[in-house]
Amino acid sequence: MKAGAEFDDFLNRIGRQRRYSKYTLRNYSKSVLEWYDWLGSNEMFSGDIFSVPRIFAKNYIAYLSQKVSRTTLHNKISALRTFHRFLREAKGAKENPFASLPLPKMRKDLPVFLNPIQVSKLLSAPWEYFKEGKIKHFEAVRDALCLEFLYGAGLRISELCSLKFSDIDFSRATARVLGKGQKIRLCPFGKNALELLKIWKEEYCAGRAQGDFILFCESGMQIYPRLIQRNLKNYLVEAGLPANITPHKLRHSFATHLVDEGVDLRSLQEMLGHSSLSTTQIYTHLSTAHLKREHGKLF
Template identity: 45%
Template sequence: MNLPDSVPYLDQFCDHLAHERRLSEYTVRNYRAAVVNFVSELIAVGKWKGDFASVSAIQVRSFLIEAGRSKARRTLHNQVSGLRAFYLYLRKQGLVENNPFTGLTLPKLDKPLPKFLTESQMRALLNAPILLWKDGKLGEFEAFRDSLILELLYGGGLRVSELCGLNHGQIDLGQGVARVHGKGRKQRLCPLGPVAVQCLKFFVQRFELEAALNAPVVCKRSGQRMEPRQVQKLLKTHLAAAELPLDMTPHKLRHSFATHLLDEGADLRAVQELLGHANLSTTQIYTHVSIARLKEAHKQAHPRA
């Protein structure tokens, strides 16, 4: 790939995303990569003239046709989202007149139902860290810390980034709730459940941890904050110990949280608020999970199915 020496206005755009729109570091990184990739492709075919105002809708369609041959549909959609946002920024700054990414028809995305663990599988996963410790396969600190991590992910429906960013000052132990900073730095209240709260109290007391307002809730032995990749890695250990599918991720524990709530009769809008979804349509996917399970049970058990 031909990498450009510099991309005009890209740094300013990323600053705008991070500080004004308050998008996550992950989203800013992906949007930056989308713009760099687009310019690189234009350079490769000799169409880059050094500015974005000269890019035509025909060039954009050609780019999408080529990208569609090598990229997954979701990847393509994500890249176009970044490029549309970039051109929207350029228009607001008066740097271009038109957005050539407006009105494009993209391949439809498949909408697979989210994967989740059943309640019995979830219990097995939650028990795994302590069982590993009792078997001498995991240190005591790691076992109780990992138990806390799993209880918070499942009990509060937290994103892994929200979990790793959580400080003691954001948790009201008396009320059993956490004030979480979610996507776009939006705040929401997450009930954690009595089990998660007890796990947190025990963890802090047992290992005499720093519980200052800005101290991380989940940490290493050194007291340093855990990173999302470290949480993903330890989850694999406990999935293997519980003989559960290894493709489960922290986000799929969030799927499990939502699915189990709806299975037990929780209101859809309440689940939307608990998850921090901006749109109800995002939360409705979990009703499809429950309906699919009901249909499968009917198919297997009903004589007329």
């Protein structure tokens, strides 16, 4: 079953009016198109996307439950709820078949993070690569700056890629970040990041305007998440650290270390850009788990 004009209208709505990120748009688009395909393969479906029976939505959830993780399932159904809510509000659909349907409970695993010694090794890895002649000075400065912002300021990878010179206050060492839901927050960053940023700007950013992206490839193109992820893997190997560490786990490391140092949750919530304090509270559980492990070494 092919998507019609209503699908394009939906993407236009969430892209322009709600200003969802490119990443979210891509995932929502994929989820909705998969839903269309599944409906099209069902001989009992009438073909009317505006009046999908609730039982079809229940069956689809059961189908996805056997194929994807619970996190992915929740994300896909969230997209479909949003899509059918749009059809009801803007296109006159009778109901949202996914409204209020129960989903399997999410597992609340504690985030994976690096300890301070491991972080120190990782932050020095680009310079080790440079000394060994594996990368140029341009890459060493840029990648070291990426790591400093991901860990030292707790930025999401999409936020890092979108940083512009106009977002930086050099005198206060803060970055103005546009986060999820188009929410703006101020993120302090450390002395190392500030010094690297000054070197980067002086040596490699001549002629770049205030509205230009800070981080870029040698071609001058804006840096992209996949490049950062790939380089991080290389540096983890260089530092002898777990290869499953991702940019987002550096953000977890940032948050965990702040909690360990006594930063209050409200301040941490602001720095991370969490809309709900309950999201931030997981780091108190993480800190407690760390204390128990340390206690267990002695008793």
